Amino acid sequence: MRAEASATDAVVQDEGSARLIDGAAVARGVRARVAEEVARLKAEHGLTPGLSVVLVGDDPASAVYVRNKEKQSVEAGMRGETIRMPATTTQEELLAVVDRLNADERVHGILVQMPLPKQIEPAAVIRGIRPDKDVDAFHPANVGKLLIGERDGFAPCTPAGVMVLLEEAGVPLKGAEVVVVGRSNIVGKPMAALLMQPGVDATVTVCHSRTRDLAAHTRRADVLIAAIGRGRFVTADMVKPGAVVIDVGMNRIDDPTTKTGTRLVGDVDFDAVRSVASAITPVPGGVGPMTIAMLLANTVRAARQLAGVADAGAR
Ligand SMILES: Nc1nc(=O)c2c([nH]1)NC[C@@H]1CN(c3ccc(C(=O)N[C@@H](CCC(=O)O)C(=O)O)cc3)C=[N+]21
Numbered sequence: 100m101r102a103e104a105s106a107t108d109a110v111v112q113d114e115g116s117a118r119l120i121d122g123a124a125v126a127r128g129v130r131a132r133v134a135e136e137v138a139r140l141k142a143e144h145g146l147t148p149g150l151s152v153v154l155v156g157d158d159p160a161s162a163v164y165v166r167n168k169e170k171q172s173v174e175a176g177m178r179g180e181t182i183r184m185p186a187t188t189t190q191e192e193l194l195a196v197v198d199r200l201n202a203d204e205r206v207h208g209i210l211v212q213m214p215l216p217k218q219i220e221p222a223a224v225i226r227g228i229r230p231d232k233d234v235d236a237f238h239p240a241n242v243g244k245l246l247i248g249e250r251d252g253f254a255p256c257t258p259a260g261v262m263v264l265l266e267e268a269g270v271p272l273k274g275a276e277v278v279v280v281g282r283s284n285i286v287g288k289p290m291a292a293l294l295m296q297p298g299v300d301a302t303v304t305v306c307h308s309r310t311r312d313l314a315a316h317t318r319r320a321d322v323l324i325a326a327i328g329r330g331r332f333v334t335a336d337m338v339k340p341g342a343v344v345i346d347v348g349m350n351r352i353d354d355p356t357t358k359t360g361t362r363l364v365g366d367v368d369f370d371a372v373r374s375v376a377s378a379i380t381p382v383p384g385g386v387g388p389m390t391i392a393m394l395l396a397n398t399v400r401a402a403r404q405l406a407g408v409a410d411a412g413a414r
């Protein structure tokens with residue numbers, strides 16, 4: 100099988116340079132499949148999937164992410180809109196907008212960009228989104244469905260993107276030792292749930308900031324997933340030779356040699372770990388682009404499910 104052949108390629112790679120798992124390229128492929136499905140839904144069912152993103156306040160990083168989400172949904176042929184609200188927005192005002200989107204039948208996916216201003220309780224907003232439009236998969240109904248294996252819910256975009264990367268890179272997961280570092284609701288916990296699914300069948304260990312002798316755990320990993328939120332935290336001595344390393348981290352650090360004076364680094368010390376691992380995702384260009392691609396894929400599925408249109412297969 101093609102997938103197994105590429106896994107072998109990674110293992111026989113010269114020592115000193117892990118194979119790069121190109122998330123930007125895989126994400127382009129996912130977006131191309133999404134665009135094809137959008138075209139089919141329009142042509143055969145008169146259905147245009149729609150994604151509405153709500154941005155509260157003026158956090159510059161959030162503004163960039165939100166612009167990319169709208170741009171990529173429009174490029175895939177979808178209806179994409181961004182609703183911008185001031186930083187002084189109250190929780191009631193935001194919930195009123197969410198309610199309007201819940202009721203709007205042109206809207207199939209709703210995403211409220213995090214983080215929110217302090218006066219707004221994120222849990223209340225997440226619960227306000229209709230679960231069948233919750234393409235982030237943060238609503239307790241979708242979290243629960245993921246854990247018990249009900250397939251009509253959504254999986255959160257970042258861990259779902261990691262699953263696609265592992266699949267495309269031909270990384271064997273059945274019976275493999277996978278160590279997830281980080282236990283957040285948006286990455287670590289759902290990542291573990293996806294890896295434990297029947298049919299995936301990984302053996303999952305979840306580590307976190309209170310784990311005793313973290314390196315003893317990470318060194319046993321065939322696949323190491325770093326979602327800690329601390330720049331270059333995973334060093335070469337923490338990685339088993341030949342392991343596959345997935346870096347979910349996004350940390351902006353000072354770098355006077357760049358134009359902006361800052362630079363993005365992952366949770367993995369890339370240069371050092373690259374000489375130990377067999378395959379590794381870069382930052383940027385790894386998991387990040389997959390997050391948005393999976394958001395589009397979830398929105399298309401939401402549209403199909405809300406309209407009662409059958410899956411054409413191939414997803
Ligand atoms: N409700 C909600 N849902 C989210 O999914 C959500 C959110 N809030 N708040 C913020 C985080 C962050 N996030 C990213 C998406 C794409 C990239 C991405 O495309 N990164 C590129 C470029 C990074 C850059 O250059 O800045 C890369 O890694 O190559 C990064 C981060 C989604 N988030």
Ligand SMILES: [Mg+2]
Pocket residue numbers: 257347349386387390
């Ligand atoms: Mg991310």
